[in-house]
Structures are given as C-alpha cells and as structure tokens.
Amino acid sequence: MKTHVIKGDTVVIRRGKEKGKSGVVKAIFADAGKATVEGLNVVKRHTKQGAQGPSSPQGGGIVEKEAALPLSVLQYVCEKCKTPTRLRRGITADGLRHRVCVKCGEPARESAKGA
Ligand SMILES: [Zn+2]
Structure with missing residues (x-):
C-alpha cells in the first residue's frame, strides 16, 4: 500500500491539537493508515513495574511515546522550498518513479528499499 508520506519526511499537522506543528515521520503504519511523527502527539504511557525488582534495567514508570496520527492530517x-505542499508522481529518464514537489518541481528523496 502506497502512502503519500514516507519515513523520514518532514510533515506538518493539519488538524487536531498539534495543528501547525511540524516534525519528521518516524514510522508509517500503512495498513492502519497512520504514522508517528518525532516529538509530536506525545502521550504519557504508564508502564508496569517490572516483576524482577530493582535489578530490572527499566523498571516501571511513565514513558513518553509518540501516538500514531492519521495519515490524512499529515501534509508533506x-x-x-520549505512549503507545505503536495507531491505528484513523476517518472525520471531512467524510468524510476519519483515523488516530485508540485510547487518547485524538485524530486523528493525516496524511501530506502523495502521501507
Ligand atoms: Zn518544493
């Protein structure tokens, strides 16, 4: 399943409590139609105290973690050109598909193979 943004893209949040903020895509969950963005939509998760006692490396407590955002609220x-924009698909001379900025025409970097 193709998504309009990929891991490593800079995105801006278009809706919700984090509206207007930008960050870098940390992970894409294509099947769920969601993604996490570095430092955005952070939620506090209470983790259980480890059963092993004080020797446990992490212990319990509160962990801050990015919650996934719907892909539809993320804009590339x-x-x-540092502008929130859209991407279109283009074909380069060597026949490779590329994402191209609709504003300045610059090709966006592609994801690593398999990402
Ligand atoms: Zn551009």
Whole structure:
C-alpha cells in the first residue's frame, strides 16, 4: 500500500491539537493508515513495574511515546522550498518513479528499499 508520506519526511499537522506543528515521520503504519511523527502527539504511557525488582534495567514508570496520527492530517513539507505542499508522481529518464514537489518541481528523496 502506497502512502503519500514516507519515513523520514518532514510533515506538518493539519488538524487536531498539534495543528501547525511540524516534525519528521518516524514510522508509517500503512495498513492502519497512520504514522508517528518525532516529538509530536506525545502521550504519557504508564508502564508496569517490572516483576524482577530493582535489578530490572527499566523498571516501571511513565514513558513518553509518540501516538500514531492519521495519515490524512499529515501534509508533506518540501525540503527545497520549505512549503507545505503536495507531491505528484513523476517518472525520471531512467524510468524510476519519483515523488516530485508540485510547487518547485524538485524530486523528493525516496524511501530506502523495502521501507
Ligand atoms: Zn518544493
């Protein structure tokens, strides 16, 4: 399943409590239509105290973790023109599919293979 943003993209949040903030996509969950963004939509998770006692490396407590956001609220920010924009699919001379900024025409970087 193809998503309009990929891991490592800079995105801006268009709706919700984090509206207007930007960050870097940390992980994509294509099947769920969601993604986590570095430092955004952070929630506090209470973890259980480890049963092993004080020797447990992490112990229990509160862990801050990015909650997944729907892909539909994420808008790609072009690395070249620094503008929240859309991407279109283009084909380069060597026949590879590329994501291209609709504003400045710059190709966006592609995901690592398999990502
Ligand atoms: Zn651009």
